[in-house]
Amino acid sequence: MIALSNSSPISRLGLPIHGAANPGITPGVTTPGSFALKNDVGGPLMFASPDTPGMPAPSSKTAWDFLPEGWSVAQLPPLDTSAPRHLDTSSKPCTNCVGDKNVVVFATAKGEVLRLIYPGNFKPITQLESARLGIVTPQMKRVAEREPHFDTLFPGQGAVAVRDEIAAGRLVIPANINHLQHKLDPMAIGRASKTKVNANMGASPVSSGTDEEVEKLKWAEKWGADTVMDLSTGGDLDACRDAILRNSTVPIGTVPIYSMIIGKKIEDLDWPTIESSLHHQAKQGVDYFTIHAGVRRAHLKYVKNRLIGIVSRGGSLLAKWMLVHNQENIMYTRWEEICDILRQYDVTFSIGDGLRPGGLADATDDAQLAELETLGELTERAWRKGVQVMIEGPGHVPFDQIEYNAKIQRTLCHGAPFYVLGPLVTDMFPGYDHITSCIGATSMAYHGAAMLCYVTPKEHLGLPKKDDVKQGCIAYKIAAHAADIALGIPGTRDRDDELTKARAALNWEKHFELSFDPDTARAYHDEDLDVDTDFCAMCGHDWCSVRISKEIQEFASGKADGFERMGGADGDKPGAPKKSAALTAEQQEILAKRGVLSPDEIHKLASKTKKALNVHVGEKATCHSDYVDPDAAKSLIEQKAGREVLVPLDVRPALGIAKEDRVV
Numbered sequence: 001m002i003a004l005s006n007s008s009p010i011s012r013l014g015l016p017i018h019g020a021a022n023p024g025i026t027p028g029v030t031t032p033g034s035f036a037l038k039n040d041v042g043g044p045l046m047f048a049s050p051d052t053p054g055m056p057a058p059s060s061k062t063a064w065d066f067l068p069e070g071w072s073v074a075q076l077p078p079l080d081t082s083a084p085r086h087l088d089t090s091s092k093p094c095t096n097c098v099g100d101k102n103v104v105v106f107a108t109a110k111g112e113v114l115r116l117i118y119p120g121n122f123k124p125i126t127q128l129e130s131a132r133l134g135i136v137t138p139q140m141k142r143v144a145e146r147e148p149h150f151d152t153l154f155p156g157q158g159a160v161a162v163r164d165e166i167a168a169g170r171l172v173i174p175a176n177i178n179h180l181q182h183k184l185d186p187m188a189i190g191r192a193s194k195t196k197v198n199a200n201m202g203a204s205p206v207s208s209g210t211d212e213e214v215e216k217l218k219w220a221e222k223w224g225a226d227t228v229m230d231l232s233t234g235g236d237l238d239a240c241r242d243a244i245l246r247n248s249t250v251p252i253g254t255v256p257i258y259s260m261i262i263g264k265k266i267e268d269l270d271w272p273t274i275e276s277s278l279h280h281q282a283k284q285g286v287d288y289f290t291i292h293a294g295v296r297r298a299h300l301k302y303v304k305n306r307l308i309g310i311v312s313r314g315g316s317l318l319a320k321w322m323l324v325h326n327q328e329n330i331m332y333t334r335w336e337e338i339c340d341i342l343r344q345y346d347v348t349f350s351i352g353d354g355l356r357p358g359g360l361a362d363a364t365d366d367a368q369l370a371e372l373e374t375l376g377e378l379t380e381r382a383w384r385k386g387v388q389v390m391i392e393g394p395g396h397v398p399f400d401q402i403e404y405n406a407k408i409q410r411t412l413c414h415g416a417p418f419y420v421l422g423p424l425v426t427d428m429f430p431g432y433d434h435i436t437s438c439i440g441a442t443s444m445a446y447h448g449a450a451m452l453c454y455v456t457p458k459e460h461l462g463l464p465k466k467d468d469v470k471q472g473c474i475a476y477k478i479a480a481h482a483a484d485i486a487l488g489i490p491g492t493r494d495r496d497d498e499l500t501k502a503r504a505a506l507n508w509e510k511h512f513e514l515s516f517d518p519d520t521a522r523a524y525h526d527e528d529l530d531v532d533t534d535f536c537a538m539c540g541h542d543w544c545s546v547r548i549s550k551e552i553q554e555f556a557s558g559k560a561d562g563f564e565r566m567g568g569a570d571g572d573k574p575g576a577p578k579k580s581a582a583l584t585a586e587q588q589e590i591l592a593k594r595g596v597l598s599p600d601e602i603h604k605l606a607s608k609t610k611k612a613l614n615v616h617v618g619e620k621a622t623c624h625s626d627y628v629d630p631d632a633a634k635s636l637i638e639q640k641a642g643r644e645v646l647v648p649l650d651v652r653p654a655l656g657i658a659k660e661d662r663v664v
């Protein structure tokens with residue numbers, strides 16, 4: 001027998017605490033906080049996992065190292081606390097004319113003082129350009145309002161911290177100046193902010209249309225999508241995109257090459273078509289473009305031995321274009337001109353990973369890494385043009401390779417936000433790829449990804465329908481939220497802690513109110529027991545450990561102030577059971593979709609049996625449970641099974657429910 005020690009196991013065993021904040025503010029909780037690194041918002045690590053040995057270090061460069069020609073930045077000595085405030089007020093930069101150049105001096109949220117020299121006639125358009133000039137835009141203020149942890153880390157300076165991350169290229173606000181005229185509510189993507197989720201949708205040549213896509217957009221927003229990509233390849237692409245942009249509160253992304261080649265062969269793609277399509281979509285208000293400029297001719301040799309070649313639509317189309325024309329990727333050679341178009345509307349790049357792996361066996365191979373190096377180069381070139389950048393990532397990656405994938409991107413792309421599709425950690429569960437991929441997505445976000453592109457149960461199989469969109473969104477909200485808690489982002493665990501208190505108090509109403517999908521939670525609970533009481537149908541009264549813990553007076557469990565369940569007929573008796581309200585139509589539909597039979601269906605089945613057994617109207621068949629002796633039924637089952645069979649415990653007496661009551 002092991003002798004018990006008086007010291008606490010945590011102090012004796014030592015936990016790998018690296019200084020990250022506790023993600024929850026509930027006082028006195030027993031867990032000591034996150035095992036992630038101490039936050040470095042304003043620095044290269046932002047919120048980060050500790051490196052497994054062998055991982056590449058973050059880049060020492062940022063977007064400040066890739067300013068346009070004629071610009072320069074210098075760090076001045078730290079501000080004296082008695083220094084004039086105007087140097088500390090970035091929204092009103094102190095600007096002086098120096099010949100044909102302007103000079104602006106401003107303090108960052110961390111207190112560093114920067115002096116920027118830039119051309120005298122320059123007018124900022126993009127969020128990146130404003131940030132470089134020390135300007136805090138209304139969109140940056142809105143982001144700080146939506147993500148209060150910036151203010152927690154830099155009291156009174158949340159929006160300034162957002163601006164600093166944008167200036168460093170580690171955060172983007174995809175907000176096309178034309179989409180801001182509609183309903184867009186600005187948000188940010190970057191590892192200093194909370195993990196975001198993108199939902200893909202779009203009509204295909206064989207399924208869906210504009211109305212259905214707008215409905216899916218609203219549905220995706222309801223289920224927490226932070227951005228939506230319209231990947232339509234069929235129907236009226238232009239009308240569909242326009243309708244989505246007018247109706248969305250979230251940023252909209254597209255892959256413009258799809259509309260460039262509708263009705264043509266990829267071989268016919270030329271610069272005038274690219275130029276006019278980009279202008280057209282940017283004018284419509286698209287917030288970010290996926291452009292597969294990183295697939296280069298020299299990379300194609302690495303694809304030859306892959307199990308599944310190129311799985312990105314844009315990547316495969318451009319590979320074919322290069323082979324037909326025997327030329328370098330036109331998106332790569334025209335990159336600076338493309339940047340100029342995006343800058344005019346502040347469209348953000350989501351630089352596409354055309355060579356992403358399409359199966360575990362192709363992950364982290366030469367093709368993928370060669371392209372990633374080019375994505376780093378394209379990032380530097382876009383920053384020099386003042387355009388905001390995020391980088392797309394894989395795809396299908398074995399679990400052990402995920403950290404490396406996130407960290408090599410951070411090195412090669414200097415901390416530009418990483419936007420990953422999944423990744424799936426196994427390939428053999430079609431129909432369940434929202435699960436296989438949300439496992440990979442959680443890990444990828446913990447190790448550095450800033451936005452997760454959802455995968456629905458229809459992935460690899462067909463175009464997602466409404467419920468697939470919901471399932472995909474929820475799987476990815478779980479992944480994103482789990483990563484944020486693990487990274488120690490202040491405040492991210494607060495709602496979990498509140499829900500735990502409600503659960504401990506067996507306060508069902510509060511439990512459901514705090515849950516992400518209250519309708520499903522309520523419907524599942526009431527399916528078995530439509531009474532809110534001190535247990536649920538999972539274990540029953542006698543076996544309910546939560547109820548037993550709540551009863552132990554020395555435990556705090558279930559005793560948090562304001563969480564006691566009120567019951568009784570008038571809902572004012574502490575702890576009394578309460579019959580829950582009837583399920584709403586939506587909640588009933590949730591149960592119906594699970595395959596639970598409606599009373600009508602049960603009667604239909606019963607009438608079939610009656611017919612087969614020749615039972616007259618108003619009578620019950622001889623096999624009806626009313627006529628069956630329980631002991632005889634039990635011995636019959638045992639005879640059939642050839643062994644003793646456990647039968648479900650009848651919990652009705654414990655509930656004080658009459659024997660004939662069919663609630664349980």
Ligand code: SF4
Binds near residue numbers: 545
């Ligand atoms: S009955 Fe079981 S599942 Fe239900 S609340 Fe109690 S412990 Fe939890």
